[in-house]
Amino acid sequence: MSRFFAICFFITTMPLLFADDTTNLNPALSQITNLQLKSRELSPDLKVVRNYRAQKSAESFTRSSDFLPQAYLNFKRSRDFYDERNAPLRALGIQTYDSSWGIDYTWNLLNYGLIQSARKTYNEKDKAELDLNNKEKAYSIIFNTNLLNYLLAKYKKAAVENSLKKADAGKREAKLGFELGQKTKLDVLRSEANMVSLDSKKTSFTDEEQNTKSKFIEFSGLEEADLNFLDNQNEEQVLSLINAISKAASMNERPDFSKSPLLASLVYEEKINKIALNSLTEKQWPNLRIEGTYNNSADSFSQSFRKPYRTHTVALVLTIPLFNGGSLISSNFEEYFAKKQNEYTMEQKKLETKNQLTNTLIKINALETLVSSLTLNVSQYEELYRLTQKSYQLGKSTLLELLEVQDNLLDSKISLAQNKIQFYTLSQNYLWQAGFQ
Numbered sequence: 367m368s369r370f371f372a373i374c375f376f377i378t379t380m381p382l383l384f385a386d387d388t389t390n391l392n393p394a395l396s397q398i399t400n401l402q403l404k405s406r407e408l409s410p411d412l413k414v415v416r417n418y419r420a421q422k423s424a425e426s427f428t429r430s431s432d433f434l435p436q437a438y439l440n441f442k443r444s445r446d447f448y449d450e451r452n453a454p455l456r457a458l459g460i461q462t463y464d465s466s467w468g469i470d471y472t473w474n475l476l477n478y479g480l481i482q483s484a485r486k487t488y489n490e491k492d493k494a495e496l497d498l499n500n501k502e503k504a505y506s507i508i509f510n511t512n513l514l515n516y517l518l519a520k521y522k523k524a525a526v527e528n529s530l531k532k533a534d535a536g537k538r539e540a541k542l543g544f545e546l547g548q549k550t551k552l553d554v555l556r557s558e559a560n561m562v563s564l565d566s567k568k569t570s571f572t573d574e575e576q577n578t579k580s581k582f583i584e585f586s587g588l589e590e591a592d593l594n595f596l597d598n599q600n601e602e603q604v605l606s607l608i609n610a611i612s613k614a615a616s617m618n619e620r621p622d623f624s625k626s627p628l629l630a631s632l633v634y635e636e637k638i639n640k641i642a643l644n645s646l647t648e649k650q651w652p653n654l655r656i657e658g659t660y661n662n663s664a665d666s667f668s669q670s671f672r673k674p675y676r677t678h679t680v681a682l683v684l685t686i687p688l689f690n691g692g693s694l695i696s697s698n699f700e701e702y703f704a705k706k707q708n709e710y711t712m713e714q715k716k717l718e719t720k721n722q723l724t725n726t727l728i729k730i731n732a733l734e735t736l737v738s739s740l741t742l743n744v745s746q747y748e749e750l751y752r753l754t755q756k757s758y759q760l761g762k763s764t765l766l767e768l769l770e771v772q773d774n775l776l777d778s779k780i781s782l783a784q785n786k787i788q789f790y791t792l793s794q795n796y797l798w799q800a801g802f803q
Contacts, residue, residue, distance in 0.1 A: 394603070395610055397595050401588060402509050408587030412505060415498045422491040429484040435656075437471040443667070465670050468661035478644075478651035486641040493634035500627045500798075507794040510611050512582040514787045517596075517608050519575035522780055524601035526568045529776050533560050533769075540765060553765045560769050608783055612790035625801025628719050636712040643708065646701040650694055652686040726796050733789040740782040747775040 406412060443465050474480055537557035543549030583590060599607065623629060658681065662674035687694070754771045757763035 394595060394599070394607055398513065398607075398611070401586070401592055402506060404592075405509060405586040405588055406502075406505060409505070409585065410587055411508075411585065412501060413587075415494070415501045419491075419494040419498045422487065422494040426484075426487050426491045429480075429487045432477075432480045432484065433474055435471060435473040437469055439469055440467065441667075442466045463663035463670075463675060464665050465667045466661055466663040467667070467670055468659055471656075471658050471660075473656040474653070475656065476652070476654040478653065479648040482641055482644045482648060486638055489634060489638045489641065493631065493638065496627065496631055496634065500631070503627075503798050504795070507791070507798065509586060510794075511787070511791045512578075512585050514608060514611055514790065516575070516578040516582045516593075517604055517611075518783055518787055519571060519578045520596065520599065521601065521604045521608060521783055523568060523571040523575055524599075524604055525776055525779055526564055526571055528601050529772060530561070530564045530568065532772065533557065533564055536765070536768070537561055549765075556765055556769065560772075605783065608786065612786050623720050623723060623800060626719070626723070626799060627801065628723075628799050629716060632712060632715055632719065636708065639708045639712070640705055643701055643704045646704065647697050649690065650687055650697065652684060654682070654684050657681050657683050723796065723800055726792055726799075730789065730792050730796060733785060733792065737782070737785050737789050740778065740785055744775070744778045744782050747771065747778050751775045 540549050540553045540557040544554050659679050661677045662670045664670035664674050751771045754763050754768050758768045
């Protein structure tokens, strides 16, 4: 790149990215700020990641408890189908009692499988914390992007409505001119056709407005009534809101992908996958545990509590794998190649992420230039429309020329708003994805 880069980011004193002076200029921004705070508690997306983080936190405690002593209370009631045959044994006091209760306990001192399972869960918990932090950081960007898409649809509709008012005035003027012999029937037909075309656009933009509004409500968890304050916004007010929300300042800094939260998340993912693959060879490792039983037996449950025959055993058990049909060798190869595959896959994902960020930066630089050009283009078309309208009133321009300039002005205003929003979305996402926020 010939220069570092120039991208946009919100000027902020709060997480909602709205400056105080701008809020004073547009009271609607204050309501949007409050809605974003409210949405942070209601958003389904945030609820999911918060719940997942809480689940992993609980799971990490469960994995820790696997290394603590465990005890189980058991009750047993049996029937001897060879009662008469075993009578002599019972006479000697050698018998299996019908009823028993006891406690079995175990304490894992060294278990490779449990250790790896705990390591995996602890890393999943850390990754869940990172993902939640990333989601909360990016939330204001996603919230504003969804809101801007809704405002863009409202702006399109409002702009077409203004064009319809101008077109209606032009149609009446054409009809009057035709009656006075100053205009032709062709002018009247063109003005009517223009009205139909604008009505069609209005219908399309109305549908787009409802769709973007529904998507915003689904994402934010808000209610439709929360957006009622936007219903009476005219074209200039909606455009002012779009400009204020996507307000940006230039920043020049070298990209440092080592700080990228996306790459940090991939590092955790690689580590978790690697630990999970250790299970392929966990049967090769010895394990050490303490096992014990405490048992009370008698001919009935009541006797097992009053006059039981008690036994109590405790053992230190070391289990060492010796032979498993040759799989000791093959499982090591399986683990080795699986980890290599995981390594190659994660390296590819990291490279794709870096390339994605680099390509996004190129798009941002191109959009910055495009927005500047479109801003100038809108100013030119506004002046051209003003001059063409006067020229048409003086009879020096045709109605076709006036309608063409009017359509070009409408398209240029919509295109400018669309590219401003795209510029905002890409630049803000790039800032946090590259680790600048």
